[in-house]
Amino acid sequence: MITFDEFNFIIQILQFRLKTQIDLFAGYLRVEKKYSAHTVMSYVNDLTSLTEFCIREYDINQVSQIAHTHIRSWIVEMLSHGISSVSVNRKISALRSFYKWLKRCGVVDISPMLKISAPKMPKRLPVVVQELNMQKLSEKPILVSENPDDAYAFVRDNFIIVLLYSIGIRRAELVGLKVSDFDFFRKEVRIVGKGNKVRSIPLTDNLVEQLKLYIDVRRQHDKYGEDALFLTDRGKPIYPRLVHEIVSRQLSSLTSLSKKSPHVLRHTFATHMLDKGADLNGIKEILGHANLAATQIYTHSSIQKLKDVYSKAHPGAQNKK
Numbered sequence: 227m228i229t230f231d232e233f234n235f236i237i238q239i240l241q242f243r244l245k246t247q248i249d250l251f252a253g254y255l256r257v258e259k260k261y262s263a264h265t266v267m268s269y270v271n272d273l274t275s276l277t278e279f280c281i282r283e284y285d286i287n288q289v290s291q292i293a294h295t296h297i298r299s300w301i302v303e304m305l306s307h308g309i310s311s312v313s314v315n316r317k318i319s320a321l322r323s324f325y326k327w328l329k330r331c332g333v334v335d336i337s338p339m340l341k342i343s344a345p346k347m348p349k350r351l352p353v354v355v356q357e358l359n360m361q362k363l364s365e366k367p368i369l370v371s372e373n374p375d376d377a378y379a380f381v382r383d384n385f386i387i388v389l390l391y392s393i394g395i396r397r398a399e400l401v402g403l404k405v406s407d408f409d410f411f412r413k414e415v416r417i418v419g420k421g422n423k424v425r426s427i428p429l430t431d432n433l434v435e436q437l438k439l440y441i442d443v444r445r446q447h448d449k450y451g452e453d454a455l456f457l458t459d460r461g462k463p464i465y466p467r468l469v470h471e472i473v474s475r476q477l478s479s480l481t482s483l484s485k486k487s488p489h490v491l492r493h494t495f496a497t498h499m500l501d502k503g504a505d506l507n508g509i510k511e512i513l514g515h516a517n518l519a520a521t522q523i524y525t526h527s528s529i530q531k532l533k534d535v536y537s538k539a540h541p542g543a544q545n546k547k
Contacts (some may be wrong), residue, residue: 245274245277247289247328247333248270248273248274248277248324251269251273251324251327251328252266252269252270254327255269259421260421260422261420261421262398262420264398264466265420268316268320269320269323269324272316272317272320272321273320273321273324275300275317276292276297276300276317276321277289279296279299279300279303280292280296280300283296283299284296289328289333289334290328290333290334292338293338294338294339294340294341294342296338297321297338297339297342298342301314301318301342301345304317305345311344311345311346311347312347314344314345315344315345315347318339318342318344321339321342322337322339325337325338325339352490352493352496352497352523352524353483353484353485353490353493354490354493354494354497354498355477355480355481355483355490355491355494356481357498357501359480359481360391360480360494360498362480377443378443378444378446378447378457378459379459381439381440381443381444382440382443382444382456382457382472383472383475383476384476385436385437385440386400386456386469386472386473386476387472387473387476387477387491388433388436389433389437390473390488390491390492390495391491391494391495392429392430392433392495393415393417393427393429393433393495393512394491394492394495394496394499394509394512394513395417395427395492395514396419396420396488396489396492396514397466397469397470397487397488397489398466399417399418399419399514400456400469400488401456401463401464401465401466401469402418403415403417403454403455403456404453404454404455405441405444405453405454405455406453407455408429408437408455410434410438413428413429413430413431413434414426414427414428414429415427415429417514419514420514420516423514425511425512425514427512444457447461448461449461450462456469469488470487470488473486473487473488473490473491474486474487477490477491492513493524496509496513496521496524497524499512500524500525506518506521506522506524506525509521509524
């Protein structure tokens with residue numbers, strides 16, 4: 227009978243063998259696919275979750291030994307522990323990419339993912355801030371503090387909301403924005419999106435004016451000659467968690483929605499654009515979606531809005547008492 231220490235040593239060896247493949251895959255995602263550090267970490271976490279399950283339940287020490295039955299057991303365990311089908315499907319998607327890479331590298335001949343069906347996804351419409359509430363934001367004064375030391379933070383926080391709502395970019399894209407990305411003459415901004423794909427988004431005259439006002443205040447706050455558009459209170463480039471905190475705080479004064487994230491403003495931008503008659507393909511290009519299917523979710527939101535209006539206003543749709 228092996229001792230407890232010997233057992234732990236064996237587990238560490240098994241984890242190392244599996245971890246090596248995951249580390250190599252992570253390098254592929256970073257170098258060849260040019261995925262962001264956040265996306266790579268998500269893939270690594272999802273794959274690590276499976277490998278830890280296989281080690282714990284089946285003593286599997288190589289990726290090639292993992293069969294579709296093991297993966298199905300892992301999926302059942304996650305669902306039984308209350309992990310949402312959305313999260314499970316994300317992990318399955320990571321696995322599909324992983325095994326596609328393994329097959330390309332000759333590690334496996336047949337992917338076990340061919341026999342895996344993803345759980346049904348619940349149909350959820352995007353969370354959107356009402357247009358009236360977003361209009362209130364544009365009426366807020368640019369400076370709301372008489373303290374010069376606080377002036378930059380107030381202007382920055384307000385302008386972050388304005389920019390996210392005006393051009394619908396992702397949080398990571400906002401964090402990566404530089405002052406040099408803006409072309410005032412052509413009235414457009416250069417965005418580096420997922421996979422380092424670059425797109426240009428037009429700017430309205432009103433947004434350009436607000437941008438100029440923001441940059442004037444920012445210039446006084448920039449102590450280190452940073453090119454990052456948004457800075458922390460100490461003058462360093464802003465980071466993702468701070469953006470989320472700012473958006474959550476700012477939206478709390480506008481809406482009672484439970485979700486108050488930067489992505490809510492992206493959903494709000496796309497939905498309001500569609501409601502105003504914007505072309506779906508145009509919205510797709512602005513959002514930086516790889517295909518139209520990702521953008522079509524906003525059409526469902528608009529259809530639901532029409533249904534709500536119809537049920538409230540049309541005489542034939544009202545329940546007769």
